[in-house]
Amino acid sequence: MTGTAFSDETILCTAGVDADRAFGAVMPPLYLSANFAFEGYGKPRAHDYSRSGNPTRDKLAEAIAALEQGAGGVVTSSGLAAVDLVLALLKPGDRVIAPHDCYGGTWRLLTARAERGAFEVLFVDQNDPNALEQAFARQPTLLWIETPSNPLMRIVDIEALCQRAKACGARVAADNTFLSPVLQKPISLGADFLVHSTTKYLNGHSDVVGGAAVAARKDDAEQLKWWANCLGTAGAPFDSWLTLRGLRTLSVRVERQQETAGNIAQRLAQHPAIAKVHYPGLASHPGHGTAAKQQRGFGAMLSFELAIAGDEIAAFLGQLKRFILAESLGGFESLIAHPATMTHLSMSAEARAQAGIGDGLFRLSIGLEAFEDLWSDLRAALDCLSPIF
Numbered sequence: 001m002t003g004t005a006f007s008d009e010t011i012l013c014t015a016g017v018d019a020d021r022a023f024g025a026v027m028p029p030l031y032l033s034a035n036f037a038f039e040g041y042g043k044p045r046a047h048d049y050s051r052s053g054n055p056t057r058d059k060l061a062e063a064i065a066a067l068e069q070g071a072g073g074v075v076t077s078s079g080l081a082a083v084d085l086v087l088a089l090l091k092p093g094d095r096v097i098a099p100h101d102c103y104g105g106t107w108r109l110l111t112a113r114a115e116r117g118a119f120e121v122l123f124v125d126q127n128d129p130n131a132l133e134q135a136f137a138r139q140p141t142l143l144w145i146e147t148p149s150n151p152l153m154r155i156v157d158i159e160a161l162c163q164r165a166k167a168c169g170a171r172v173a174a175d176n177t178f179l180s181p182v183l184q185k186p187i188s189l190g191a192d193f194l195v196h197s198t199t200k201y202l203n204g205h206s207d208v209v210g211g212a213a214v215a216a217r218k219d220d221a222e223q224l225k226w227w228a229n230c231l232g233t234a235g236a237p238f239d240s241w242l243t244l245r246g247l248r249t250l251s252v253r254v255e256r257q258q259e260t261a262g263n264i265a266q267r268l269a270q271h272p273a274i275a276k277v278h279y280p281g282l283a284s285h286p287g288h289g290t291a292a293k294q295q296r297g298f299g300a301m302l303s304f305e306l307a308i309a310g311d312e313i314a315a316f317l318g319q320l321k322r323f324i325l326a327e328s329l330g331g332f333e334s335l336i337a338h339p340a341t342m343t344h345l346s347m348s349a350e351a352r353a354q355a356g357i358g359d360g361l362f363r364l365s366i367g368l369e370a371f372e373d374l375w376s377d378l379r380a381a382l383d384c385l386s387p388i389f
C-alpha cells in the first residue's frame with residue numbers, strides 16, 4: 001500500500017482486505033502460528049518465525065505506514081516499545097533533544113537510557129527559541145517531537161523544526177499518538193520517523209496495548225525491522241488483528257470525537273470555575289495558528305486547570321458519572337486523568353513543575369458519547385466548585 005495516492009478513508013477500508021489466496025476470506029485472516037514451514041531445505045517462505053515477521057502483523061504495519069506516507073513500519077508490543085525501537089538506532093555519544101513536557105513514560109525511558117550511557121538527552125521547551133538554539137548548537141543526533149504534547153496540548157511547528165534539525169544534520173522523530181495520521185502526517189512535514197501508541201486512536205477500543213514505528217526512508221524502515229527482530233519487541237498477531245479491525249473506523253471516530261471535544265472546550269472556557277483550557281482549536285491557544293496549518297483538525301484531547309488541591313481534587317473527580325478516571329486515551333469511551341498523579345507520575349517532581357504539570361491540571365479524552373451527556377456531567381461537577389471562585 002505504501003506510496004499509493006489513495007485517501008486515508010480508502011486505505012482504512014481496503015488495507016489487507018480481499019487478499020486471502022487460500023479461502024478467499026474477505027477479512028484478513030488471523031495467523032497465530034509462531035512458525036512457518038520451509039518449502040524445503042534452504043527454502044524459507046515469506047515468513048519463517050513470528051518474532052521476525054507475521055502475515056497478520058505485517059498487514060497492520062503496511063496499513064499504518066501507508067496512512068503515514070512512510071516507506072515502511074514495524075508494529076510493536078506497546079507505544080513505549082516503538083519509542084525504544086527508534087532510540088535503539090542511537091549510540092553512546094549521540095545527543096537527543098526532547099520536549100520537556102512529553103508523555104511521562106517517554107520522559108522516563110529517555111532519562112533511564114541516558115543514565116545508562118545509551119545517549120545524552122536534553123529536555124528543552126521547544127516553544128522557547130533561545131533554549132532550542134542552544135540545544136541545536138550542541139550538535140544533536142535526533143530531535144524528538146510530540147505535538148500536541150501530552151497533557152498540555154502545546155504545539156510546535158513540525159516543518160520549521162525539521163528544517164532546523166536538518167540544517168545541523170539531526171534526524172527527526174515525532175510521536176503522532178494524540179492526533180493519528182488522519183489529522184497529522186509528520187513525515188509529509190519532514191520527519192524521518194514517527195511513533196504511535198496504537199493503544200489509543202488507531203485501535204480505538206481500549207482492548208489492546210500496542211505501538212508502531214514508521215520510517216520515511218526504506219533503509220531506515222529496514223533498520224527498524226532489524227532491531228525489532230533483534231530485540232524481540234514486535235506486537236502479537238492477535239493484538240495486530242484487533243488493531244487492524246479497530247483501524248477501519250478511525251476517520252469517522254476521530255471526526256466525531258473532535259467535534260465533541262471542540263464543543264466541550266468552548267463550554268469549559270466559559271465556565272467560571274475554570275482557570276485555563278488547553279485546546280488548540282480555541283483561537284486563544286498559543287499554538288492555534290500552527291495547529292490550523294499542519295493539522296487536519298484539532299483532535300479530541302484537551303486539558304484544563306482548576307485552582308483546587310488535596311481533597312478538593314478527589315471531590316471533583318468523585319462527582320463525575322460519565323467520565324471514567326483512568327489512564328490511556330483515544331478510545332470510544334470518555335476518560336479523565338489527573339496527570340500529576342497518573343500519566344506523568346514517572347516524571348520527577350522538578351521536571352513536572354518545569355513542564356507546567358500542576359495538581360490542578362486535568363486531561364480529557366473525549367469519546368463517542370453524546371455531547372449533551374458529557375457536558376452536563378462536567379458542568380455538574382464544575383458547578384459544585386463555582387462558589388470557591
Ligand code: PLP
Nearest residue numbers: 078079080103150177197199210
Ligand atoms: N506516547 C504518548 C503520547 C502517550 O500518551 C503514550 C501513552 O499514554 C505513549 C506514547 C506510550 O504508549 P503505550 O502506553 O502504548 O506504551
